[in-house]
Structure formats: structure tokens, C-alpha cells
Amino acid sequence: MPKAKTATLSFRIKPTLKDALRAAAAREHRSIANMVEVMVLDYCGRNGITLPEQGGLKATRDRRPRNR
Numbered sequence: 001m002p003k004a005k006t007a008t009l010s011f012r013i014k015p016t017l018k019d020a021l022r023a024a025a026a027r028e029h030r031s032i033a034n035m036v037e038v039m040v041l042d043y044c045g046r047n048g049i050t051l052p053e054q055g056g057l058k059a060t061r062d063r064r065p066r067n068r
Helices: 015-027 032-046
Strands: none
Touching: 015 032
């Protein structure tokens, strides 16, 4: 099965928020992009926003950190 394409997202945030995002990503051994993805999926799962299953992604309540 071919891998799903990704989309580019570009936005500005306060430096303090970026530092917090970087710290959260580092704590879970994730990239910043992957941490944003996890946070959005978590939000969607907690707020009943359903996502089409695409590339194995789905919104769930239980998003635990990956073990590396």
C-alpha cells in the first residue's frame, strides 16, 4: 500500500510556546512535527472530532508516548 502524502503547515507562534512544544517533544522522544500531530489527534479524540482513517491515524483518547 502506498504511503499517504503529507501536507505542509506553516504558522507563527510565540517563542515561549515553541520552547514548550520543543520540551514536550523532547520528553516523549518525538520530533516537533510529530508532537503537534499527537496533540491534534488527542484534542480531536477528547472532543469527538472524527477523522477519516488515513495512513493509520485516528483520534483516540489514549495517546501514550512511544518507547525508544
